[in-house]
Structure formats: C-alpha cells, structure tokens
Amino acid sequence: MLTIVKGPYLQWPTTDSMTIMWETSEPASSKVQVLVAERIHSGYQGNYKKPDQIHSTYSQEGYSTIHQLTVRDLDASTIYFYKIYSENEQGEVESGPYPLKTAVKKGEPFSFTVTSETGGYSGFDPSNGQINKNIFHQMQRYRPDFTLFVGDVVNDGENYEDWEKYFFGPGKEFMVNTPFYSCLGNHENNASWYYDFFAFAPPKNYYSFDYGDVHFLCLDSTDFIKFENYPHSTGEMSPGNTQYDFLIDDLKSTSAKWKMVFFHYPPYVSGGYQVEDLRQLCPILEQYGVDLVFNSHTIVYERSHPLRAGKIDFDEGIVYIVAGGAGAMPQWLLPKRDWHTSQSLAVPHFVQVVVTSDHLEMRAIDEEGRLFDTFRLRKDSDSKKEFY
Template sequence: MKLNQLAYLLFFVISLSASAQKKEVSFLVRPYLQDASPNSIKVLWETSSGEESIVEWGLTPKLGQKDVGIAYDVNFSESRIHEVKIDGLKRFTEYYYRVITENATSDIFQFKTPPFAEDDESFKIVAMSDMQYDHNEPDKFSEVVNEGILAYLKKEFKGNLPNNLAMVLIPGDLVENGAKYFQWKEHFFNPAEKLFANVPVYPVLGNHERNSVFYFKYFSLPENGTPAYSEHWWYKDYGNTRIIGLNSNEGYSDNKEQKKWLIELLEKTAQEASIDFVFAQLHHPHKSELWIPGERDFTGEVVKALEKFTTETGKPSIHFFGHTHGYSRGQSKDHRHLWINVASAGGAIDNWGEFEGRDYDEFTVTQDEYGFVMVEVEGSKDDPKFTIKRISRGNQDKSRPNELRDSITIWKKERKPMAPEPISPSNETVEVAGVVLKAGEFRSPYKGAFHAASHWQVAETEDFSKPDFDSWKQYENWYYLENRQKKDDLKDEKTNRLKPNTSYFWRVRYRDQNLNWSDWSKTGTFTTSK
C-alpha cells in the first residue's frame, strides 16, 4: 500500500514538474508578418523556449486550417524564433490566424493577401525610419505607431487594419545597436506589435543594425536578390507597384553585384506593363538639408538609375530614405522622381542649426519633426496615380498630433501644362548687370493644376547646349522654418551678370504640382549693352 502511494506521489511530482516546465513557454515577440504574396505569407514569432511552430488560420475566426513550420535559435539560449509559411491562399483576401508553441497560444489576428497587378486594386503603404531608441524619448516609437499610425488609420478610413494598410516600409535604423539582442524585442517589436501582427513589415539595413546576425534571424525577406547576399537587397511586388530594398551601408554600397542587380531589375521592370510605379528604399540620403555628413554617393547612383528608368519608361519612381532624423521631400528637376526622407519615428531629431546643412534646389520641404509617411496608390487601369502624405507628430517645441504637413500626387500619365508665353526682353538691348526675364500666366487643361516650378535658360546658341544662365525655382522652399519662395510668383527671374555686347537667346518652361513639365516656350532674344 505504501509502495503504491509512493509511486503515485512520484508520478504526481513528475507530472507537476512537466506541467511547470510546459508553462514556462511564453511569447517574447508576438506574431509578425513577412513576405506576403497573392497566394502565401510568412508568420514569425519568438518564444522563451519550445520547438513547436504552428499557425492555425482560416477565412473566419473559427480558423480550421493549420500549417507547421520551423524553429531556430536566436541568441544561443532556449529562446526560439518560429517561422511558418502559409501557402494556397486566395489573392486580395482577408484571413484570420493565431500561433501556437506548446502551451503558448496567441490572440487571433488578421492579414490580407496582395492582389495581382491586373486586378487594378488600390492600397496604402506606411513608410517610416530611424525608430532607434532615444534615452530622452524612450516611448517615442510606441507613440508614433499607436497614437500615430494606428489612430490615424482608424480615424481616416473605414474597416479594419489589414484592409487599410498593405505593408510597412522601414529604410533602416530599426534599433540603436543591432548587436544587442534585447533591443530587438524591447525597442522594435514590442512597441509595434499591434501593427506588425496585422500588416507585413519590410525593412532594409541601416548603419545602426551593424549588419547583425539578429537582423537576418528576425526577418524573412524576399530571396530574389543576389544569392550570395541574401536579404541585403530584394524586391517585392504589390499590385501595380514594385518595391526595391537596397543596402547603402559601407561594405555594400560599393558592391558591384548590387549595382548590377539593380540595373538588371530596372531593365526587367521596364518591360513589365503591369508595373506602373517603382519605390526604392535604402538608408542613406544622396543629399540632406539637415545633416550633410550623412550623405552617400551610392544613393546618388541609385537616384540616377531611377531617373533614367522613369524618363525612359514613363513610370514614376521614389526613393525613400532615412539616416537624417527629420522629414524632407524633394523631386528631380528633369524626371518624375521623388526624394523622400521618412524619418524620424523615434530617433532623436536633427534640429535646425544643430549640424551642417544646405539648401538644396531639389527639396521643397524639410521639417525637423517626428512622423510617418502615408502612400496611397490608386490602381486604376486607365489613369493610375499615387499620393504621398506626411503625417507629423511634431517635435519638442510643438506637438502636432497626426497633422498633415505635406502632400503630393503623381499620375503615371503625363498631364502637361501649356507652354508659357515669353514676354520680355524681346529683341531689345538690355543692361549686362542682370536681365529680368518675364513670361505669361500658367495654363493647364487639367482642373486643379497650379504653377509649381519654372525653369529658365539663357544661352548664346539657340540649341541651349551650354547655357550661360540656368535657373530652376519651385513654388515653395521650406528651409530653416521659413518658406524662402513665398514672394516668388515664378513668372519672372533675374539673371546673373552676362557678357557685354553679346546676343542671347532665352526660354522658359513651367511645371505643375504633379511634376509635369510643359514644353519649352518660344525662344526670345536680346542683346546686352557695351
């Protein structure tokens, strides 16, 4: 009798111990979404221990389907990252899911698969960067996500999160030090778990990631870059838009394989009629009005490649970047290509005057503020377009709770204004000190178009191959908290000092706010005095 009681007690203790061990499994990183396609998606999460990797999913909260994946070590400890790929999904369809690792079961979340390009569906993207931890503003990234992005979407659009947002783009600096394991959980994933559980996230490497092994363990990005450099550069299609991720960090920005891959991808994209727009993201700026030391030549090469692609194909493009902690929006002079700094989502603001800056011609808006960028893509078969909106959270001096601070819309099809009329000088003699060129009113056949830029040229030859004077002015130029263009109506321009006793030709063209240039005006002439 005593022996049976002892055996029962031993069995109870063992069972209790096993149960206690099982209860120790807990979520470190809640489920997040990766690499979505019209027919598949990847779900990842991290637990304190446990090898079981299960995703239950279905078209309703009852779920009903199940897929099993893999688990792998992340930090030479018992913690495990789990990765499950769900296949056989229907395009542009909403699903429910939850994850299970032994006794740890998540809440039920949702996701929506992408459409095919030919479906002509519209969608929205969030772009933000540089959310690395700031000891003076430790909760800023959580605020940008939860009080910013999630609150903004709930207020502005009907429906749930997966219906309102297709993806999140992050051009680098996700954490302050990518080599520190705890920062990934505490500083990046946990503050944004409500967003990442319902919307796929697509980052690229910033300098603060330090090329860490943790980055490559936590993310399962498209494997369509150069095989030897998996996940350093890649692309992902969503509807009519191609997203390109690049690595602008030292050791990779001078990599010939990356440049070759990009050129070949753009050549391929040029032939794909289903792709209307190309958005690239990389960490470093080509030009930075708030912080010149952050600039990189590699990004300039990327910009040239995208400009060439856009002009040759008629497909507008963007490069999103960060590194400088503030928002900037610029545009190429001769191409429908946008330059957009989507910082800062948490990193300390680069305030005006704090670092060496420069007023670049390309940029019309620069703001030393926290915030994020909304991209609204309209997948119309006849006239597709996208709209960029900067939603600001303000800075230490002024709070801006989800304030719209900048916006621009770009159509795929050109919507050219009419060529301006040259007014003066007209076949007359003028002083050499500075000639005032004057042109007529802005005119466009498109409703709502307005005069957003003027480009003036003066040359000694009628082909304007070597202009003596070349000036490009935009209707706004927000630099150091003021609009330096507020008194310029863009209909006249004073030249610099010209040569005496010389015959000159001059011309002008106008641009609307959607980056459409008119044809050049008729050529005017004048002669400078002795």
C-alpha cells in the first residue's frame, strides 16, 4: 500500500517560488496543487476561508520515492496553500492543504529561528527524543519565516532510519509549513541522504541565498577540518580550495545590508570542542562586513561579544552564536567563561532572530518557552553598528 513516509516539507523559498518535497514508501508519481484562499476582513481578522481556489498545478514525469517539485509564478511575501499527490499501481495518496509563505522582498521585516543537534545529542538524551519535539513545538509558536539548522540533525547520516527518528519525524508539523536550510555537521558523515533529502543550491554542502535584506552563507566546516585531522586543518582554508574561493567571491559580490554565515564547528566557545583553526576564516568575514555567525557542535548556547582581529570591538565586531540547541551538555562548558564570551548557558534551546532594514533583534528561548538571553544590533546607512 502506498504511503507518505516523510513530509511534505518546504525548501528554498524565493519571492516567486517554493520547492516542495516528500518521500513515499514506493516509487510513484509527483503532483503539487497550489491553492489560494480569500482573507476574511471581518469577525476574526486575518482568518482565511477554505483554500479551494486553484492557482496552479505542477507535476513531473516518471516515478520516484523522493519527490521534489518547484512551484513558480507566486507573489512575494504571500501566503498560499498546497496539496501533494502521488500515485502508482498500488494506490494513491494525498496530503494537505498546508500553508506556505513566499520570501519577503527587500525592505520588508521577517524572522527566522536557529537550532541544531536534533541527532547529535541523541546519545546523551535522557528524554528519548522529547527535547526535539519540545524545540520544534516552541519554534512553531513563534511562526518563523524559515529556520536554520546548524548541523548534526541526525546521529548517523549514513543510517536511513536516523533521518526520520531525529529530524523529519519530530519536525513534521513544523516543516510542513516552514522552509529550512541546514549545513553539514560531523554526525551527517557527508552521507548521500543529506544530498537526497535537501534541495539546496549545488553543491549543497556550501551555498548562499538572499532573504529580504540579509545575505546568508552556508559553509561546510567538516570539509575545512577533515575528520582524520580534527580539530586541525591541513591547508584547506587557502586560495585554490574551491569552498574557500567561493566564500570570498560570494561575500565580495553581495551588497546586502546584513550578512550572516552559518557552519557547524565553532571558532569561539568557552567549552569543549572549540575549533580554533577555523579562526583563519575570521579576517575574511571581518573584511566583508559579516554581522552574525551561527555555529553548533558544542551542545550549549553561547553568544560572544562583538569580535574583530581577536579582540572585542563594539564598532565593527562580529557576534558568534553557538546554538547547540536540541540538547544541553553543561559538563562541556569550561569552569569559567572565556574572554570572548558575553552570555552562555547549557539548556535545550533555539534562537529567534527578527530583522528589519536597520535593526536586528536576537532572542534565545529554552524548550519550555522561557527567554534567557537577548541582544539588539542597529546599523545605520553608513553600516556603523550599535549594540544594545
């Protein structure tokens, strides 16, 4: 009997398109129907009527188990609804309708969430996965436009069952209406499932995208720091390395107001598993005006002071945030905080970021919905920063 075993889930939002993916138990056809619904402007403000007006239908030839369809010709910053359909000789399945929201245009505020370690923490997790469910539930309450996962979403990326157990299963209700991006962590093992399940821009282990006034850059720190040499590099972070050259060319080519970078291994954290060799990237990030860097690996929360040239710099510094979210390892923290640490706490958590054209707000929230850290950053028309 044909069934849906993963998803549907959303990928790669743009101002006029969205990629929709799902997996079926057997090879089957792929079809997506995009629906619109008239908003009700009386009574309960903002409610929608039943989404029964067909906007467009997309399908592709042939059968597959992992389905990927991109729907296009949508309006920016607009809520649509979608349904998926698959069919083969054993039967047919459908799911939906579910809401989706296209990316916002430049100049429009938006929000996103950040977490990680849904699988990397699994060997230490006494809750048997309840923490993952709690984190996904709390993020859903904040209704982000999208989410960043900073690696280790599974325990063993080569184990097919892990992708459902630690990621797609606990996150099903969240990812059905919230697009997400991820980077490779060491637990993914650079496995083929990462490349099969995600619709990121090639080569998928590193890429960039724009959303509103922000340019996001994803790096593969497990390629810079090889497993056999961890925690040291052997010359990968130098001209001639494909990813290193991409990093420079990408940051050089963007004129976005805000720049954010995410990768797994943390160059700064006052705890175990700090990977100091990655500080070789910091001068490049500083040169091209990066504002925030998100990391994980150390399963704690930590926010640095604004840093530049190895010192605290409140005028031009970069804030490094370790969002080792779906877990907590207090024993991995040093006995006392290091010089670069502003705030640190080992609790299961996620980070919420709200971006406007000239302000950025960040909040760290635990698995029970309690706020435990926050900061704001203002940037004027000359890109001068003010932290408060």
